[in-house]
Amino acid sequence: MIIVLEPNATREQVDRIVQSLEEKGVQIHYSKGVDKTILGLIGGKETLSQLPVERFDGVEKVVPVSEPYKLAGRSFHPEPTRIRVGDVSIGGPDPVVIAGPCSVESEEQILETARSVKDAGGALLRGGAFKPRSSPYSFQGLGEEGLKLLAKAREMTGLPVISEVMDPENLDRVAEYVDILQMGARNMQNFHLLKKVGRMNKPVLLKRGLSATIEEWLMSAEYILSEGNPNVILCERGIRTFETHTRNTLDLNAVPAVKHLSHLPIIVDPSHGTGKWRYVEAMSKAALAAGADGLMVEVHPRPEEAVSDGPQSLTLSNFSAMMEELAAFRPRKQESCKG
Amino acid sequence: MIIVLEPNATREQVDRIVQSLEEKGVQIHYSKGVDKTILGLIGGKETLSQLPVERFDGVEKVVPVSEPYKLAGRSFHPEPTRIRVGDVSIGGPDPVVIAGPCSVESEEQILETARSVKDAGGALLRGGAFKPRSSPYSFQGLGEEGLKLLAKAREMTGLPVISEVMDPENLDRVAEYVDILQMGARNMQNFHLLKKVGRMNKPVLLKRGLSATIEEWLMSAEYILSEGNPNVILCERGIRTFETHTRNTLDLNAVPAVKHLSHLPIIVDPSHGTGKWRYVEAMSKAALAAGADGLMVEVHPRPEEAVSDGPQSLTLSNFSAMMEELAAFRPRKQESCKG
Amino acid sequence: MIIVLEPNATREQVDRIVQSLEEKGVQIHYSKGVDKTILGLIGGKETLSQLPVERFDGVEKVVPVSEPYKLAGRSFHPEPTRIRVGDVSIGGPDPVVIAGPCSVESEEQILETARSVKDAGGALLRGGAFKPRSSPYSFQGLGEEGLKLLAKAREMTGLPVISEVMDPENLDRVAEYVDILQMGARNMQNFHLLKKVGRMNKPVLLKRGLSATIEEWLMSAEYILSEGNPNVILCERGIRTFETHTRNTLDLNAVPAVKHLSHLPIIVDPSHGTGKWRYVEAMSKAALAAGADGLMVEVHPRPEEAVSDGPQSLTLSNFSAMMEELAAFRPRKQESCKG
Amino acid sequence: MIIVLEPNATREQVDRIVQSLEEKGVQIHYSKGVDKTILGLIGGKETLSQLPVERFDGVEKVVPVSEPYKLAGRSFHPEPTRIRVGDVSIGGPDPVVIAGPCSVESEEQILETARSVKDAGGALLRGGAFKPRSSPYSFQGLGEEGLKLLAKAREMTGLPVISEVMDPENLDRVAEYVDILQMGARNMQNFHLLKKVGRMNKPVLLKRGLSATIEEWLMSAEYILSEGNPNVILCERGIRTFETHTRNTLDLNAVPAVKHLSHLPIIVDPSHGTGKWRYVEAMSKAALAAGADGLMVEVHPRPEEAVSDGPQSLTLSNFSAMMEELAAFRPRKQESCKG
Missing domain, CATH: 3.30.70.1140 (Phospho-2-dehydro-3-deoxyheptonate aldolase; domain 1)
Known part of the structure; x- marks a missing residue:
């Protein structure tokens, strides 16, 4: 200093x-x-x-001269961290694709989606059961019922599942069902919850806050790491800027930056990052080209009937077409940051 | 729509x-x-x-054509809401000043500060017991011990006290000691906690999130109101922008905007809003001139030894000098928004 | 409306x-x-x-219901615009790479760079002669001498050249030497200059302003188009946000967005967009993957001696290695936006 | 460093x-x-x-350790700079109010406004003749005809006049008519024009750019000062942030910050700063309370017919009522920054 x-x-x-x-x-x-x-x-x-x-x-x-984080920093842990979830490895040579609906809505919806995600080559299934909504009058999620449906979809397809935890009182219940705990953007600095997931024995996907700097994001990862949980996956999902054409500004610069500063894997959510399904494929390609370890994409059988985030959801056939494009485009992850 | x-x-x-x-x-x-x-x-x-x-x-x-909030809107409740805390009325003709240290650090510190705040004309005492810190290695607050010291200071001075609640599991404990529950900026969209404080029988001071629009802030108030708690005080504390000279950009435009859109009282925190004690007096005057219902100001007997937020804290004598200036400057709140 | x-x-x-x-x-x-x-x-x-x-x-x-632009919009001109500069076509199936130093500094520097750019497969040479600098005490460019050196480099290598015009009084002089006129980010809303370049018979590369929305950027293109010059190339170069780790936030979302809204070609400048040479390769790949029509990259024989923008410049060997990576990575531009 | x-x-x-x-x-x-x-x-x-x-x-x-500016800094010139324009002193003990329409539209409009501004206690008359408009299809100003009408209004009322210069080729013509040259927000980093106005013998009002830091703004003032013109008035007019309820975010923090860092006078434009006439009075009071040396306010006889900026314009009677409020509220400027 x-x-x-x-x-x-x-x-x-x-x-x-x-x-x-x-x-x-x-x-x-x-x-x-x-x-x-x-x-x-x-x-x-x-x-x-x-x-x-x-x-x-x-x-x-x-x-200040030193970085404020330690365990999250590359000098502490020079090799990239790989996180295993079932058969899937996040942070390894192959990028992984997590896909599924914003909210779990019904058994039919989640099973149909899970099958398509599996068929198209997705590695994990996402689906919200407890939903953070800016309005108290919006659909708040199916709760534990949603978690049960996710578990059923896992049973059927073999895909590990990820869902958001919003509430420390519910943490154990969510952890019982899911393979990865998701911390949402609005909870990136919910320090109480960070500490609690840091004491769990489950990987945590930590979304970047809407106005969080990369340094603050790594500090939130540090909260989890410092409680003993080494399995943190970072997820860039767009930051808030003056631009209104896109819902958020997906900040792909964070990909090489995180690779330079940290050993933690980073995936990218182009659905929230742009808010428009139309731009999801282009930004998915860009994310992988920038060196991301994977993607998290919203997919819905009938987006125009989705209870949340329809405008940014791909249809099942959009998704399957995109996965083909991605395969042709980029058979395996390349090293993007040598510096 | x-x-x-x-x-x-x-x-x-x-x-x-x-x-x-x-x-x-x-x-x-x-x-x-x-x-x-x-x-x-x-x-x-x-x-x-x-x-x-x-x-x-x-x-x-x-x-969208309609506002998404109802209970927080002026058309629902045309008269300004006044909130009584002990002898103090927030939202009435006289602006109120809440002051105290960022963190409660010791009995001596909080009692000395409380006395000075009282003497200088402050109406309520603030002090953090559970502290949201971006680093897990920073001081996290004295916890319940801090709350007890606040209660002691209240007993000694008669000033009602306010402190932050970060954690639903702790809510009842915090509520036992304080007169106003504070929801911090980083928890403005912690919807689980919003619902819980909405079921309490205590006024809630709701800080604006770092990158929250005024509409989103009113929607978070709506969460509290829709659970049955009508006593919400809004607190503007600076938003995140590209400017780095100030810690945040105190957005005083929010004062007339909230007065136009809502019936809820709004106070201003120039300490977090600027991050520099040097600018606190100017921005306090400006806030009252813009029509704010009060101020929340950080004061510390020895800011250079404060465990948190020292750079933005006034000394006891800075505070007392400022209070004299404010009195001369603005004997009572004026109507600032007639439109 | x-x-x-x-x-x-x-x-x-x-x-x-x-x-x-x-x-x-x-x-x-x-x-x-x-x-x-x-x-x-x-x-x-x-x-x-x-x-x-x-x-x-x-x-x-x-x-408002309609877009404010006409000539720049896709509904006016459904086919993508291609712009020819010598043998180079911008907006066609193959992405083009523009490279060169931030500032032309000396004959040796620009000729050495031009040779390397040519050898590595770059299509155009960039180099600043009149430099917009935030400080009046910084190097302001070689002026006309710089333009002459650029012309010499073009003669030697056959690469068309691009340089910035800052000043209407100098416009004719700059236009005499260059193949593409560059309008800098700080002049994106210099409406007087926009009208003037709109009356020239030269392609114009229009950088996005630091805090310009995509709509405002297209409106600035509209100024040029409406004066009769149809050859506008858009260049995304990073926007200003709260993030300070990167110099700007390169907004790759603008690539599919511009492709959707407009027929004009769009290229990406990852050097200004990130401000760090280390991240240039990753973001170059990402830009092409997102569907950009090309790149503009800063390259310098000895960045540590550059009079401007050294921290974001690639060395000649960095550049040549990156070009090989890009070739392997993406033989030709793909359609990224079908929606 | x-x-x-x-x-x-x-x-x-x-x-x-x-x-x-x-x-x-x-x-x-x-x-x-x-x-x-x-x-x-x-x-x-x-x-x-x-x-x-x-x-x-x-x-x-x-x-960097040192500030990049010299002549604009307080350590170079510890006493506040006062600038005389006719009988008016900007930067002295009394705040000054500049008022008038966004655009000069007709003789009747500008004379009627000028009379009202004068009667209500305004010190200078503003009015745009060359207008920067984001659309080429919007009204671009009356040009020299507008300047002549301004001069006529000055003759009639004795009020000095201010108008924007957008174009170096027009500078002498504008300077012939006006008492203060205005540099608009979009030209804050038009370095060529800054140098030119730096060689004029007229005060310059320099608006802050939409996304300019305070340091960059002072550097633009440095351009003017370093060319020999010491009479620079800074004008805060709102910055661009994520908030969309207000047109811009008026950053009053800039008032004490500029007072701390520089000796130059600073005035505030609440009309552009908020974009809503409804909030102009509250923010005008706040600006003066924060220590601003004056205000620049848009006033129009019939805002609903104004060719530009109607939504943020006060009517003549709004303005006159506000001036009475301001007088009662704050008879003379107080020292706001002692630190």
Whole structure:
């Protein structure tokens, strides 16, 4: 950490800063430049993360030098993490495709979808049972009934299933049914829930928050990792920007960035990322080309009747056509980031 | 709701849309313009909110016409809502000032602060006991011990207290100690928790999410209101933008906007909104001038030793000087929105 | 265009709106819903674009239904536009790569780069002569001398050249030397300059503004098209968001969106889009996979000595390695947007 | 400037960086921390601003320590700058109000408005003659005819006038008529035009760009100052964010920030900042309370007939009522930033 002093900081102010920090075990390098004087702080990282040195008199600003995450960082764990779920490996050489409806709506809907996902080459089945909805008047999901239907679809197809957990009180119940626990974008900084899933023995798919920086996202992964659960899959799903033509702005830059900064696998959700089914195929190809470890795509037998997220859902035949395109396009994942 | 058709929508596509919607009790107005043909949908609001009409073939886009909130809207409740907490009235003619440290750290710290807040004219005491922190390695709050210290400060000064609830499992415990439950920005769309506080018999201060639109914020208030708790106080605390000089961008436009759209009181938190204690006084004045019903300000006896948010905290004497300025400046709230 | 009336709009207010608009040749459909009453306006598009109907008493909001652009839209020109520059075709089946330094710095630098770009399979040479710099103290470009060096590099390699025009007074001079005129992101809404390049007989590459919506970008293209120049190439180069890890947020969603809305070719600049050379290859692949018609990439013989944009420049050998990857990866552009 | 080295930077890499920089006259402080090693660079500021040290092998990131502006900074010019225009002083103890229509439309319109602005206590008259419009089909302004009408209104009322210059070729003509040259938000980084107005002998009002940081805005002021024109007035007019309820997000935080960082006066435009006339009064009060040196407000005799920006324009009677409110509210500007 570096402290930049105010141009008119007094001797007394500087002495007070130095003394206070040295008392806490921090070593200080003093460096007088032409315009600015800076203090380089060495050691005491734990201490410093909790000290508002910015608030000392005479301080103009404070510049962090180290990343705030450890377990999520590449220097801690240089090899890419691979996560096994049944027969599926996420983070390995082959990208995986997770597909299914936004919400589980009925037995017929989820079984029909599961069969198609399986046939088209999808590796996992998604389906929401507890739904975060911005309106209290919107469909809130089938709840445990939805989880049971997912389990039935798994039994029928062999596809592992993933569903969102929104609520610590329900966590054990959701975990009983699913193979991967999904943390939604709106819960990316629900720290209480992060800690709880960090104590589970199940992989966690952590969606990026709507306005979360990549660093904050890795810090939320750190919450899970630091509780002992090493199996975190990151999922880019679009950030909030000024652009309104797309529902969100799918930020594919996050793919090479996460590959550079972290060892965790990253998959991409082009359905939420664009909000328009029309753009899902193009952005799926782009995500894989950028080096993503997989995709999560919304698919519905009859999107125009879906209770949620219809506009961004592919039909079963859209999905199957896209999977063929993807296969032709990119037989296996390539290394995209050598730097 | 209005459906804009694609220029090349076929007769069959239009018939299918019309038939499907009419079956659901929606009445349809057909209106052919020069460039575009539109369908106006009348009735069936509940149905429509759950139907992805955008996904019918032949639809270019869908334009909502009504606001999605009801109970939070001014047309539902034309008079401003006033919320009483002990002797304090929030939403009445006099703005109220809530002040205190980001985190409760020790008995000495909170009692000293409480006394100063009281002396300077503050109406309520804030203090975090359970803290949402982006890093798992940062101080997470004193927990119930912090709540007890807050209660002690209340006993000593008579100031009602407010503290954040992060976790549904802890809600009853927090509610036992505080006079107002605070929902933090990162939990603005924690729908599970919103429903739970909606069933409590305590006022709730609902902070705006970092990237929440005003409409989404009112929808989160709607969650609380629709569960039966009418006492929601909105709190603008800065949104996330590209500007990095300030920690967040305090969006004072939200003050007249909320006054126009809703009957709920709105207060402003210039401490989180700017992240710099230096700008807190200017933005406090601005907030009251814009018509806010109050302020929430971070105050600490020794900000340079605060375990959290020191850079944005006023000292006790900063606070007391600011309160004098505010008194001179604005003896009582004025009507700011007549339109 | 649709007018949504205020719930309490009076008869007189509505009559006044209707009368004023009908006088201007607009036909009106009145449609009373359960919550809201709307007026659908038909005809008089030119008139309406200039009338602040929002400001009539009794109006709650106004919702546009048609796109504001014409010549840039797909319905005006259903076939994709192809633009020929020498032997190169932009917008055809093969994506093109434009490469070169941010700034032309010296004869040696530009000739060495041009040779490498040519050898690696690049189709055009870029190089800035007049540079937009946020600081008046930064290098402002070699000016006409830079243009002469570009022309020399073209003579040597046969590569057509592209360079930015910043200033209407210099336009003719720049046009004398270059094969494509570049309009920079900061000038995307320099309407005076847009009109001027619209009267030139040269293709124009129009970069998206830092905070321009796709619609505004197409409107800026419309300025050029409406002056008679049909040869506009769009260039996505990253938008400004809250994320600071990358210099900008390269918005690849714009690729399928532009393909859907417009007939104009779109290329992608991953160098400015990410600001980090490390991520350029991954995002180049992603751009082509998303369906872009080409790339614009910064390349420099010695990026650590570049006078501008070194951090995002590839070395000559980085570039040549990337071109091999791209060839293996994607022999020819595929149709990415069928919807 | 500080260089943070990669954890695995080699001795040779570091030697190469040090040698290259020392050759250019930069002095280097080497500081090895626990996680990271940093190099503090001293001197050679001009050189460093043009060197992409980020691109040396072994460099993780580069952190600037000094502000990039000089003449615009408070340390260069500690006293606030006051700018005289006729009898009006901008930046002095009394805030000034600039008002008038978005566009000059007719003699009757501008004279009627000018009289009302004068009567209500406005200090300057605004009115657009050359209009930047996002659509080529929208009204582009009356041009020189508009300037003549403004001059006539000045003659009649004694109010100095301000109008926008969009085009370097027109600059002299605009300057002939107006008392203050306005640089619009879309031209904030039109560096060619900035240099030209920097050579004029007229005050310049520089609007903040839609997505400009405060630092970039001050750098654009630096362009004007560094050409010799010391009379720059900054104007906050709203930034672009994700919020769509308001046309822009008026960023009042910029007021205390500019007061802290710079000596230049700052005024606020709540009309563009909100896009809704309804919120103009509240935000005008807030702007003055935050310490702004003045306001720029759109006023029109019949906003529902205005050719541009009607929805955000006050009527003459709205304006006159607001001016009374402002007078009661705040007889004279107070010091808002003591820090």
